[in-house]
Amino acid sequence: MGRVLAARLARLVATLFAVTLLSFLLTSLLPGDPAVAVLGQDNIQNPELLAEVREELGLNDPIPVRYVKWLGDAVRFDLGESYINRGQEVSDTIKQRLPVTAQLAVMAIGIALVLAVPLGVIGAYKEGKWQDSTTSAAAQVALSVPNFITGIFLIWLFAVKLDLLPASNWNRISDKGLSANLKTAILPATALATTQMAIFSRLVRADMIATLKENYILSARAKGLGDRYILMRHALRPSSLSLMTIVGINFGALLGGTVVIETLFAVPGLGFRLINAINQRDILVIQGITVFVAVVYVVINTVVDLLYAVVDPRIRRG
Amino acid sequence: MTAQHALVVKDLRTHFTVAAGDVKAVDGVSFTLDRGKTLGVVGESGSGKTVLSRSVMGLNIASNSKTTGSVVYEGKELVGMSPKEMKHLWGTEMAMVFQDPMTSLNPVVKVGRQLTEHVRIHLDVSKTEARALGVELLRSVRIPEADERFDVYPHEMSGGMRQRVCIAMALACSPEMLFADEPTTALDVTVQHQILNLLNTQQRDRNMAMILVTHDLGVVAGRADEIAVMYAGKVVEKAPTKTLFKEMHHPYTQALLWSIPKTAQPKHTRLSAIAGRPPDLINPPSGCSFSPRCPYARPICREEEPVLISGVGDDHSYACHHPVGSPAGQEAFDKNLEEGLPQTLVAAGRIQATEDLPTTWED
Numbered sequence: 001m002g003r004v005l006a007a008r009l010a011r012l013v014a015t016l017f018a019v020t021l022l023s024f025l026l027t028s029l030l031p032g033d034p035a036v037a038v039l040g041q042d043n044i045q046n047p048e049l050l051a052e053v054r055e056e057l058g059l060n061d062p063i064p065v066r067y068v069k070w071l072g073d074a075v076r077f078d079l080g081e082s083y084i085n086r087g088q089e090v091s092d093t094i095k096q097r098l099p100v101t102a103q104l105a106v107m108a109i110g111i112a113l114v115l116a117v118p119l120g121v122i123g124a125y126k127e128g129k130w131q132d133s134t135t136s137a138a139a140q141v142a143l144s145v146p147n148f149i150t151g152i153f154l155i156w157l158f159a160v161k162l163d164l165l166p167a168s169n170w171n172r173i174s175d176k177g178l179s180a181n182l183k184t185a186i187l188p189a190t191a192l193a194t195t196q197m198a199i200f201s202r203l204v205r206a207d208m209i210a211t212l213k214e215n216y217i218l219s220a221r222a223k224g225l226g227d228r229y230i231l232m233r234h235a236l237r238p239s240s241l242s243l244m245t246i247v248g249i250n251f252g253a254l255l256g257g258t259v260v261i262e263t264l265f266a267v268p269g270l271g272f273r274l275i276n277a278i279n280q281r282d283i284l285v286i287q288g289i290t291v292f293v294a295v296v297y298v299v300i301n302t303v304v305d306l307l308y309a310v311v312d313p314r315i316r317r318g
Numbered sequence: 319m320t321a322q323h324a325l326v327v328k329d330l331r332t333h334f335t336v337a338a339g340d341v342k343a344v345d346g347v348s349f350t351l352d353r354g355k356t357l358g359v360v361g362e363s364g365s366g367k368t369v370l371s372r373s374v375m376g377l378n379i380a381s382n383s384k385t386t387g388s389v390v391y392e393g394k395e396l397v398g399m400s401p402k403e404m405k406h407l408w409g410t411e412m413a414m415v416f417q418d419p420m421t422s423l424n425p426v427v428k429v430g431r432q433l434t435e436h437v438r439i440h441l442d443v444s445k446t447e448a449r450a451l452g453v454e455l456l457r458s459v460r461i462p463e464a465d466e467r468f469d470v471y472p473h474e475m476s477g478g479m480r481q482r483v484c485i486a487m488a489l490a491c492s493p494e495m496l497f498a499d500e501p502t503t504a505l506d507v508t509v510q511h512q513i514l515n516l517l518n519t520q521q522r523d524r525n526m527a528m529i530l531v532t533h534d535l536g537v538v539a540g541r542a543d544e545i546a547v548m549y550a551g552k553v554v555e556k557a558p559t560k561t562l563f564k565e566m567h568h569p570y571t572q573a574l575l576w577s578i579p580k581t582a583q584p585k586h587t588r589l590s591a592i593a594g595r596p597p598d599l600i601n602p603p604s605g606c607s608f609s610p611r612c613p614y615a616r617p618i619c620r621e622e623e624p625v626l627i628s629g630v631g632d633d634h635s636y637a638c639h640h641p642v643g644s645p646a647g648q649e650a651f652d653k654n655l656e657e658g659l660p661q662t663l664v665a666a667g668r669i670q671a672t673e674d675l676p677t678t679w680e681d
Contacts, residue, residue, distance in 0.1 A: 215421040222377055222416075223436035223487065224409030233435075237426045312426055313471040 005306070012302050019294040020074065024067050027287045030278075035059060037281035038083045057083065070287070079288035084280045090288035093273060098292075100170060101262070101269035105254035107185060108192035109247060116197045117243075120204025121231055124239075127209055135201065142198035148260045151191035155265075158187060168266040188265040192258060196250055203246055207239035214238075237311055244311065248304035252297030256290075322393065324494065324527045325351040325374070330387035330397070332366075332373040334380060339600040343369040345551035346387070349544075353494065356521060356528040358538030358559070360574065361548035364596040367531045368417075370548065371497045374529070375412050376404040391495070409436045413488035415517070417500040419480035423472040429483055430468035437490045455486040459516060478509035482516065489520060496521060496528045502537065514541060535571075536578050539563065544633075547571045550597045550607035553626060557634035567634070567641035569614045573665075593661040606639070613665035614640040614650045 035053040039046075054060050058069065073080065079090035119139075123132045142150075159167035165187055171180040211217065212235055220230045259271035266272075270289055277285035309315045332344040343366045351357050359367045372378050373385050376396055389396040391411070396404065416422040423432055433455060434448040443451070449468065456464035459482040472480055481501060488496060498517055502510035518541050521528045530542055538545055539559065546556040547568060555568035566572050573592045594611035597603055603610050609619040619639050628635035640650035654662035663669045 215416060215418060216424040218377070219414075219416055219422040219484070219487075220424070222375070222408055222414045224405050224407070224440060224491075225436055226405065226439075229435075229439070234424050234427065238424070314425055314473045 008302055008305065012298060015298050016295055019298060020071060020291050021067065023290040023294060024070060024287060025063070027283055027290065028063050028066070030281065030283070030286070032281045033059075034083050034281050034283045074291070079291075080284040082277075082282055082285050084282045084285075090285050093285060094270065094288060094292050097268065097270045097273050100172075100267060101255055101258055101271060103185060104189050104192060104258055104261070104267065104269060105251055107189035108196055108254060109251050111189060111193035112196035112200050113247070115193075116200035117204055117236075119197075120201040121208055121236065123201065123205035124208030124212060125227070125231060132205075136205075139198040139201050142194045143202075145194070147191050147195050148264050150194050151188065151261055151264045154187045154191055168264070170265075170267045184265075184267075188258075188261045188267055191261055191264075192254060196254075199246060199250070200243060203243050204239060207242055208235055211235045211239040240311060241308060244304055244307060248300050249297075252293070252300045255296055256293035323350040324353045324392065326388070326390040327351075327374060328388040328390075330370070330373055330385070330389060332369050332378060332383055332385045335382045335384070336600070341599045342551050342602065343383075343599060344373055344385075347546075347548070347551075347553050349546055349553070349556065351495075351527045351529065353527050354522070354525040355544070356518075356530055356538075356542045358542030358545040359529060359531045359548060360533065360535055360538060360545060362533055362574070362592070362596055364599070365548040366551035366599075367533075367548050368499055369551075371414070371499050371529055371531050375408070375414060375497055376401070377408070377414065409493065410440050410491045411493055412495045412497065413491070413493040414497040414499060415481070415484050415488045415501045418504045419477055419484050420504065422484050423480055425472055427471075428468075429470055429472060429475070432472075433468070433483060433487050433490060436487075440491050451490070452486075455490055456483070458489075458520075459483070459486040461486075477505055478513065481505060481509075481513050485513070485516060485520065489524070492524065494526060496526050497531070498528060499531045500533070501530075503533070510537075517541075534578065535574050547574065550602050551599060552607070552637070554608065554638070555636040556626070557636075561634050565634075565643055567636040567643060567647075568608075568638050569612045569640075569642055569647075570608045571636075572642050573611075573613075576665075591664075593664045606637070611661055613654060613659070613662040614638075614642070614647050615659075615661075616640060616650050616653070 034057060035050050038053055038057070039049060058066060061069070070080065077091055079094070081090060082088040082093070119135045123135045126132045155167045158165045165183055169184055171177075171184045173181045208231075217230060217235060220234050225234075255270065256274075257271065258267075258269060259275055261267070262269045262272040263275060270293065274286065274289045276282075277289070327350070328348045330344055330347045331342070334341040334343060345366070347366075347370055349357060359370060361367045369378070374389050374396075376385075376389075376399060378385060385397055387397060391407070396407075423429070430449065430452050434452040437443060437451060438445070438448045453464045453468050456467055461467050461479060461482055467475070467479075472483070475483065481504075485501075496517075501517060502513050505513060514537060517528070517530070520526070530538055532538055535545075542559050544556065544558050545562050546553045547570060548554065549570050555562070555566065555571045557566075562571070563575075566575065570592075577591060592611060597607045597610070603620070605618075605620040605623050606612070606615070607623075609615040612619065616639070622639070624637040624639050626635050626637040638647075640647040651662060651665075655666055660669065
């Protein structure tokens, strides 16, 4: 186990290095001049001022030099400061925005799992029967509707028609308390959850159908165990490995990819900030958020890899 | 016999509906079994012996299967019972040991829990009691360090050890009937013997009725009280073990026996394989289903299906027009030899058997 862990960590570091390099290169290739964005329309005619700003931001250095400088700061958790909002540290922005996005992602995955696991299990247990075709059809619909459409529908239903929940905006737990916070979080989280739920339930169903054909399931039946007991205690765990993988990947994706939903619901999360930064060519913010999300993504997937061993004892002796 | 049999099976049929038609995996099987007795069911792959044991137990999971006939266990008719009703018998009254111990245990559940979970559910015992019972069971199937083994996962055990666990698992609720479906086929030869002896001892100690399914006549030779030989979903010969080995009448039984290597044989003796392949169970051959492969088969065998008959007061029954060891059989064999019927030449040791051996009757 110790050796496995060490190998994983080494791989993690290598991946992180590649991720930072790539995202740095990609953001450097973005069209538009950050100095122009900093100065605004009025001052771009002044070449001296422009050169001064470029020098100050370090934009005249070659890309490798800028990368090494940036990386040197980044490993000390200093991601630089925003070009546009001077004095605002990128790491502070992330610290402030992350809880919002993380809450949405956790809630979305949570809602999706709570619904998807039973649905997937029922689909597999009743394979080919009406329960299976109904849940499969529902999953198909949920998969094919983009989640901003789901979001708009939810706003129309719960905010406009029923007037139960606010259409947009965000209440922080620290300011307004948990229930006010949940009122603003539930709709965007649900909108994000529908797609995830569809994916998860399809996965559970497929893996479960394969598991139910295993000899040990027959042998459990021959012991006179009830169907529900067999499904939950014998079949679910061996059927959850691909689910775990996808949950990990999608959780990482949600952290960086809730842009549309955050914009739709005016949620002040990472994605919302990222879009602003892109619009403003605020390179260090873009880089900071991108790298941060990538790092979280890689870390989560490493954790998931290690969790396999918890679910399947055969992997423990790697 | 006036005493009630533990199990009375009458005209049991299990057919699977597939696109090409009905697969008649079990096609009219009857037998009785008493407590404390072992019935050996013997046949090659595809003869229907596994489906037979599952059909008796009601453990046919395929939704395209249909079982008819009658299985009376302790006075109760089992055919037609729903899986929900059958569940009360499984584990507690009837238990099964499966063929492959490597896949019959859940890889992610500890051995101890698999061994005792049904005990806890059926007999409502506490966790500590269940553990004590589980460790005791492991000891009874001669697993060393039973207390430690209770907490390991299946992959930490050898195949033989796992099959011992499977046997212990089947015995956990003290069932009245044990089905052992090829319990040693997946194991090393050295372990096979131990497992079979273990099954035998447990069966005797607990006075269980046992159905031992195997493709190997040698396995049941010293262990079954009665042997039923199956071919194409039907019992073709049935007799008390001693009688069967003394004078087998069905050519298929004889062929099965001849295909077992014997230590007394001189070195490099060719094994006598059975010519041809097991029959198509959707469209079985007309007449006797063994006739296309049978060295004793004459034209009548193709036209008329022989019925399972026994002499008066005789518990030896067989279904054959030209039984082995009878004048009719000898005559048929000699005629076939003269006519050069391939499978007869094989049986006489004149040529080597192959799967695709053409028979004279094929057009």
